[in-house]
Amino acid sequence: MPKDYGIGASSKRREDVRFLTGRGVYTDDMALHGQTYAVFVRSTVAHGRIRSVGTEAASKMPGVLAIFTGEDFKDVGGNPAGWLINSRDGTPMHEPKRPVLAHGKVRHVGDAYAAVIAETYQQAKDAAQQISDDTDIEELPAIVDMRAALADSSNRVHDEIPDNQCYDWGWIEDNRAAVDAAFKSAPHVTTLELVNNRLVPNAMEPRASIGEYFPGTGDYKLTTTSQNPHLTRLLVAAFVLGIPENKLTVVAPDVGGGFGSKIYHYGEEALVLAAAKKLARPVRWTAERSESFLSDAHGRDHVTKIELACDKEGNFLAFRTETMANVGAYLSNFATVTPTFLHGTLMAGPYKVPHVYVNVKTVFTNTAPVDAYRGAGRPEATYSLERVIDKMCRELGLDPFEVRRKNFLTTDMFPYTTPVGLVYDTGNYHATLDKAMEMADVAGFAKRRADSAARGKLRGMGLSTWIEACGIAPSNLVGILGARVGLYDAATVRVNATGNISVMVGAHSHGQGHETVFAQIAAEKLGIPESSVEIVHGDTSKIPFGMGSYGSRSLAVCGVAMTKAIDKIVAKGKKIAAHMLEAAEGDITFEDGKFSVAGTDKAKTFGEIAFSAYVPHNYPLETLEPGLEETAFYDPANFTYPAGAYICEVEVDEGTGKVDVVAFHCADDFGNVMNPMIVEGQVHGGVGQGIGQALLESTTYDENGQLLTGSYMDYAMPRAGDVPFYNVDYSCQTACTHNVLGVKGCGEAGAIGSPPAVVNAVLDALHSGGHKIAHIDMPVSPGRVWQAING
């Protein structure tokens, strides 16, 4: 019988009640006394030199309170890159300043160069239009294509960077000669050039920020749509505006999805704070969806050549890749690590391949910044690997299931050091593949294919096996690799006098259900009802510290910090119990919410201990402090390594090129599972986004740097009719060996594993119809399929 409480139970989400009754409180839902409205003036050209910003007429318009331009922020700091990456030759990367508002040049359509604050939104909007009309920008040729950007040093996104290259990274450079030698002597080499399409994250809640300033104390408050309020506080305070960190509170209330795009600090956040100080009134801004398309950090956008060396039986000998990764016009906070250490280090997959070399050139262009989006580097690695493996299987006439199976690491090989520098602690890739094949009824595929054919459709089956590194991340390792921050997390457990508890966590929930899952774990560990646990997140004035939620890290890092804090609570509780029960501390045991003297019936409940902690009559104060509250920081010893096998079945209409996903099977190993219902939901959502990337979503800039897909009328979001029910299994569990919960993380899996499964299925279908097509780039739209079929 399934568990109905605590760890492993599918507890219903407590946050749902407020969301289902319209009582969630998102940033834009807040109304503040005296509030004013900010509207940003954004560049309509991709690349231009600002001759003058026309503020004069606008400043006299009704309701206008203040206008800011790049000039106002030229002496404050820029929004920094979170990681410093060196090139292959050891030179440091280029890090151009990313200002609050563009100054001197505009570098992408949507680059904000001015902001208006007015009494009403409409007044601000009207004045912003006036500024746009009155501004003189000399349009320069747009740099859009990465290859052209690298080749032409006469046209530069940033004047000081001659070849528009941020860095030229090699991983691992010292292994390059050995990899090249492996290719030279290999019996077979498969080569594939592919594009990992640029995506717009499109959290359904647009970004929004409210700045407040309290003249009486000099305090600032930023309410914002953030996945990690502490990092935003650090960046705004220490790097950009120079506000003392203790004078700035950052609150991320209910946040309507993130998928990476809300990890980062954006200039709008600094602007509303600076404006609030100037006006001594709250300043609010909410993006229109068209602004989100133009100014949110996008994802992916790699152009890759991957080569696979193998023997004639399909045993892998080496992988080698060359990638151009677009970072857009400015470096967003995680832009430099995503195509490098979140991508190159995964290029061995779940396979025992002896040689791997990865080269990434990261390129500035006149497009929106590109950064981590659900999966972040790992989907790009998985897609390259799983596509080239399928191509090799077809070239050599090998079975794609068997080729994966024979190349998998085996369970006796862990811990396993990959040729790209990671140490996988545990896994069972054969088990997830076997499970996926059972779920997909691979044996019955021929009949299903025949049934589809009878209906005039080509049916295909595609496989992808994937691994990721998440639970981001061990600080000592990322420090060596160039991170400017540590990636631990923190939690405070506050036991109240009446025995219920408040847990302040550094992780931030914007859909993941932390308020429910963290409470399940705390309740079980302390032997109290889930309803006695309140999870507090998203407020820097309440929580100790935290690095937020991304990289499938919430439980694997912050959940473990909470568990450590609970251990401290239990230890303190034992001291109190020893005093109350007149026993030695070493004789006290804690089980099922009771502190007992071992071997006796003397016991105190958790509630009695809590009460005593706050009503400490007769405490030996030299050795026992009153109160029951503990904080723990946890820094992981390693990444975690979830892995799995995905099988997709599609039907292709040869006449129209339309692809329908008719079945999708996921067998994942997430380690221990805390709430199965939520884990399944995370996989569903990730697969939905992966199908979107594979079949629908295209972010298209024209040669002038104009975004052609800047609304939901042009950018094809997956809708309910585009996806099937998914078949999800997480029963193949190998517990993470280095965290006490044994969890690995499940948030990104679906988006990592699914795109290659879909594309492999489409190509399988086409081949079954006699169409010998080696590759179609994503999104595999009807037009692209039709063209591939019809030449």
Place this chain on the structure above:
Amino acid sequence: MTQVSMTVNGKPVSGEVEGRTLLVQFLREGLGLTGTHVGCDTSQCGACVVHVDGKPVKSCTVFAQDVAGSSVKTIEGMANADGSLGTLQQAFQDHHGLQCGFCTPGMVMSSAALLADNPNPTEAEVRHHLEGNICRCTGYHNIVKAVLTASGQPVAAE
């Protein structure tokens, strides 16, 4: 400015609006009913769906003054009289049909309108009906499951 009156969630309300004031602005800013959300500017996402005289309407696409005298129902009016979740809302919770919650009010209002018109929709009919509501979190699986369950039908999906 024009004075408009209408019934919202069974209560008579009135307020001053400009000609260009959208229904969603009147609900959110005028009445403080912030459960109805704005997720796009092209009438695509459906986060703003409310019922006007029983029909689902994208409240970002109608002027407040054009629904004067109508009966409007928003997500705040969907719970049972005792405050407990209605059948459809409860199905969304039971089947994890929401994650970040932002599209949820529109999903519930749109699905409720479907079930009012078609009490026993097929899976395909549910998916087709929800084409005007975008969710980025759930991959739709549990939303479709919740709607089918709320209709009292068995659901094949896990």
